[in-house]
Amino acid sequence: MIHFENVSKRFPGGNYGLSDISLKIxxxxxxxxxxxxGAGKSTLLRLIALLERPTRGQLLIDGRNIGRLPDRDxxxxxxxxxxxxxxxxxxxxRTVFDNVALPxxxxxxSVREVGRRVRASLDKVGLLKKEKSLPLTLSGGEQQRVGIxxxxxxxxxxxxxxxxxxxxxxxxxREIMQLFLAFNQVGITMLIASHxxxxxxxxxxxxxxxxxxxxx
Amino acid sequence: xxxxxxxxxALSGFLDQHRRSAVRSIRDLLRNPTATLMTxxxxxxxxxxxxxxxxxxxxxxxxxxSQPNIPSLSMFLKPGTPDExxxxxxxTLEQKAGVERVELLTSADAMQxxxxxxxxxxxxxxxxENPLPHVLLLQLDSEIGxxxxxxxxxxxxxxxxxxxxxxxxxWIERLQAISLALRRVIEAIxxxxxxxxxxxxxxxxxxxxxxxxxEIEVSRLVGGSNAFIRRxxxxxxxxxxxxxxxxxxMLLSLLLIIVSGPLDRLAELYGASVSMxxxxxxxxxxxxxxxxxxxxxGAWLAVSRHLSVIRPE
Numbered sequence: 001m002i003h004f005e006n007v008s009k010r011f012p013g014g015n016y017g018l019s020d021i022s023l024k025i026x027x028x029x030x031x032x033x034x035x036x037x038g039a040g041k042s043t044l045l046r047l048i049a050l051l052e053r054p055t056r057g058q059l060l061i062d063g064r065n066i067g068r069l070p071d072r073d074x075x076x077x078x079x080x081x082x083x084x085x086x087x088x089x090x091x092x093x094r095t096v097f098d099n100v101a102l103p104x105x106x107x108x109x110s111v112r113e114v115g116r117r118v119r120a121s122l123d124k125v126g127l128l129k130k131e132k133s134l135p136l137t138l139s140g141g142e143q144q145r146v147g148i149x150x151x152x153x154x155x156x157x158x159x160x161x162x163x164x165x166x167x168x169x170x171x172x173x174r175e176i177m178q179l180f181l182a183f184n185q186v187g188i189t190m191l192i193a194s195h196x197x198x199x200x201x202x203x204x205x206x207x208x209x210x211x212x213x214x215x216x
Numbered sequence: 217x218x219x220x221x222x223x224x225x226a227l228s229g230f231l232d233q234h235r236r237s238a239v240r241s242i243r244d245l246l247r248n249p250t251a252t253l254m255t256x257x258x259x260x261x262x263x264x265x266x267x268x269x270x271x272x273x274x275x276x277x278x279x280x281x282s283q284p285n286i287p288s289l290s291m292f293l294k295p296g297t298p299d300e301x302x303x304x305x306x307x308t309l310e311q312k313a314g315v316e317r318v319e320l321l322t323s324a325d326a327m328q329x330x331x332x333x334x335x336x337x338x339x340x341x342x343x344x345e346n347p348l349p350h351v352l353l354l355q356l357d358s359e360i361g362x363x364x365x366x367x368x369x370x371x372x373x374x375x376x377x378x379x380x381x382x383x384x385x386x387w388i389e390r391l392q393a394i395s396l397a398l399r400r401v402i403e404a405i406x407x408x409x410x411x412x413x414x415x416x417x418x419x420x421x422x423x424x425x426x427x428x429x430x431e432i433e434v435s436r437l438v439g440g441s442n443a444f445i446r447r448x449x450x451x452x453x454x455x456x457x458x459x460x461x462x463x464x465x466m467l468l469s470l471l472l473i474i475v476s477g478p479l480d481r482l483a484e485l486y487g488a489s490v491s492m493x494x495x496x497x498x499x500x501x502x503x504x505x506x507x508x509x510x511x512x513x514g515a516w517l518a519v520s521r522h523l524s525v526i527r528p529e
Contacts, residue, residue, distance in 0.1 A: 051437075072441075079439035089434055103438040105236060108229035150438070 001027050002048060002158070002189065007057035007067075009043050009213075017043035018213045020057070027062075027157070030180070030190040032200045035210035041193035044210070045160045048191070049081045050074050061158075079107055082151030082188075084161035088143045090135040096122070096146050097131040103154040121153040122146075125179065141172040148179060152188075159183060161192045165199070173199055233444070241451035244424075255420050259460030259507075262413050264467040266406030267503055271468060271495050273402060275479060277395055287360060289369070290382040291352040297377050302350040305377060309352065314360045314368050319353040326351060349379055410510055417456045417514030421449050425522045432526045445523060450515045457511020461503045468503075469496050 002025040009017040018040045025031055033041045046052045047059055054067045061077075069077060090099050097118055104114045122128045125145040135143050144164060151159060161180065165173035173196060181203070184190045194200055200207065209216045245252045291309075293302055299322060306320045321329075326348040331337045356365070372378055425432070435445050472495060 049437075075436075075439045075441040075444075077439075078437070083437055089437065091431055091434055102435065105233065106435060106438055106440040106444055108226065108233050110225055110229040111232045113225070113229075114232075154438075 001025065001060075001062060002191070003058075003060040005058040005060065007047065007054045007059050009040075009047060009052055010055045016213045017052070018047070018054075018210075021213075021215060022057075023208060023215065025189065025191060027189055028184070028187050029206070030184040031192075031206040031208055032203075033191060033193040033208045033210060034195055034197060034200070036195070038212075039210040040213040041195075041210055042162050043213075044208075045083075045162050045191060045193055048158070048160060049083055050077055075106075079103065079154055080156050080158060082154070082156040082159040084144075084147050084151045084159070084164050086163035086166040088135070088147040090143060090146055090150075092135050094134075095131065096127065096133050096135065096138070099135065099146055100131075100149045100153050103150060107154055117153055118149075121149040124152065124182075125149045140167055141175070144168065144172075144176060145179075148176070152183065156188070158189045158191070161190070161194075163193055163195070165194065165196055170199070177203060234447070237447040238451045241448050241455055244448075244452065245455055255416070255456065256460050256463055258416055259413050259456060260463030260467060262409050262416070263461055263464035263503060263507060264471075266402060266409050267464060267468050267499055268471050269402045270399075270406070271472065271499055272475070273395060273398055275475075275495060287356040287358065287365070289354050289356065289372075291354060291372055291378060292380040292382070293350040293352065293377045294379040295347070295349050297350055299350070301377065302352070305375075306352050309354060309372075312368070312371075314357045314364055315354055316357055317355040319355070321351040321353060323348045323350050410506070413457075413460065413507075414510045414514040414517070417453050417460075417511050418518040420456065421453055421515045421518035422522055424452060425449060425518060425526070429526055432523065436527070442523065446519050449519050449523075450512060453511040453513075453515020453518075454508055455511070457507040457509070457514075458504065460511070461507025464507070465496075465500050465503050468499050472496060 004021045004023050007021045008019045011017055021044070033044055035041050043052060047054055048061070050066060050069065057067075058065050059067045066077060091102075100118045100121055101114050104117060109117070119128060119131070122131055125148050127142060127145055127149065130138060130142065130146075135146060138146065144167075148164075151161075159180075164180075165176050168176065177199060180190055180192060192200075293305075302320055302322065306318045309315055310318045323346050327340065327346050330348065331340055356368075360368075369381060369383065372381055432445055
């Protein structure tokens with residue numbers, strides 16, 4: 001469970017990313033975060049992955065206040081949170097396989113296990129045949145799916161996606177959302193930031209609306 | 217498929233991580249062979265310089281120091297001292313404390329020897345009389361202390377027949393003092409150059425870190441610990457240190473081969489024997505760990521200064 005309790009994030013310089021946010025996302029739930037750019041969607045997700053720390057309030061994940069997590073425990077926390085980005089953040093000098101394998105390498109999974117899990121993950125996003133390709137030889141939609149495969153390969157209980165369909169056409173966007181629904185079906189908690197209101201309204205899931213860092 | 221037990225899976229995962237980092241470091245070095253070779257050459261030459269100086273100093277010491285270390289002194293008598301008097305004196309001196317043996321080289325003997333070895337035979341014939349003095353060669357007790365030696369020398373000086381006393385040991389001591397001073401200088405230079413190697417490697421790693429900024433960021437995003445992110449750079453530093461030291465050793469060996477000819481002749485003249493193989497091995501055993509340590513230290517320096525700056529965007 002993800003539980004924000006009066007959480008604020010103020011950036012150096014005085015700008016508020018988020019002010020006084022309180023909300024609960026149950027384990028296994030799926031929700032969308034919407035709002036204009038600059039409304040604090042990314043900040044919300046970045047707090048959960050501890051890419052930022054809250055300046056005020058409590059952020060509890062499974063009952064633990066992660067705002068206070070010591071630096072040395074942050075990597076272990078991030079391994080439990082899969083991240084998906086609008087710009088994929090793939091390493092272009094490595095093959096699809098190596099990109100997807102990175103979270104497993106980081107976690108110290110043995111070579112034999114890595115091969116098995118990377119292929120299982122690529123299979124889920126339908127890219128099993130592309131494991132030897134370099135990311136730049138793939139289409140935008142395929143690159144995004146490599147990013148998704150990388151996010152799920154270590155089987156994290158939480159998956160966060162920041163504008164995952166921002167660069168994709170409607171048909172591809174729908175495909176990606178179907179994938180997320182499937183992940184949610186097997187129990188992964190999903191939080192997706194998107195401003196594609198037309199698409200997310202059709203999916204019938206709770207929508208968290210942010211405006212200038214506040215819930216509306 | 218049979219599942220590994222948790223512990224052995226964790227261990228093999230850990231070893232896999234290290235192997236992957238090491239392989240990746242080597243592959244990255246090979247990807248840019250010219251730049252890598254240049255860096256290695258700089259490291260190699262920098263390490264080879266103090267190592268060569270030290271080796272050469274040690275070689276010359278071993279040539280000089282391999283003489284049997286029996287103190288002896290030469291006592292030149294005043295010209296014109298009669299033969300009988302020299303003979304008596306030699307017998308007297310043999311009885312003195314601290315003196316083992318006295319050998320008399322008469323002026324005639326000396327002339328004969330000089331004529332044979334110098335090649336000035338004809339010129340010597342032109343002289344009216346023999347200009348060479350008698351020489352008493354005193355072999356001293358090897359256990360003689362410097363105090364009693366000093367006393368003996370003073371005593372000999374006070375004798376009316378004494379012209380000049382030449383004490384060999386003085387030369388050896390002087391040589392040793394010079395070589396000690398030289399050694400200190402070389403060690404200081406070596407220390408400075410070792411520091412330079414560390415900084416060279418550190419700077420190379422710093423550039424490498426900047427090159428791989430993207431990779432470091434993504435590694436952090438997916439939960440890479442500091443140790444994980446540091447590891448490949450430490451391996452790279454280690455590789456630079458190791459191969460740089462290897463190159464330094466090869467350069468040094470080349471130098472030893474070049475000087476071995478002349479040095480062998482020198483050693484022959486002094487009746488010493490010098491094993492080049494031994495010096496080569498010694499340099500190898502010292503250079504490699506030093507290189508590895510400097511590489512790791514340089515990499516550590518760069519990594520601890522620059523990695524913390526890179527945070528995921």
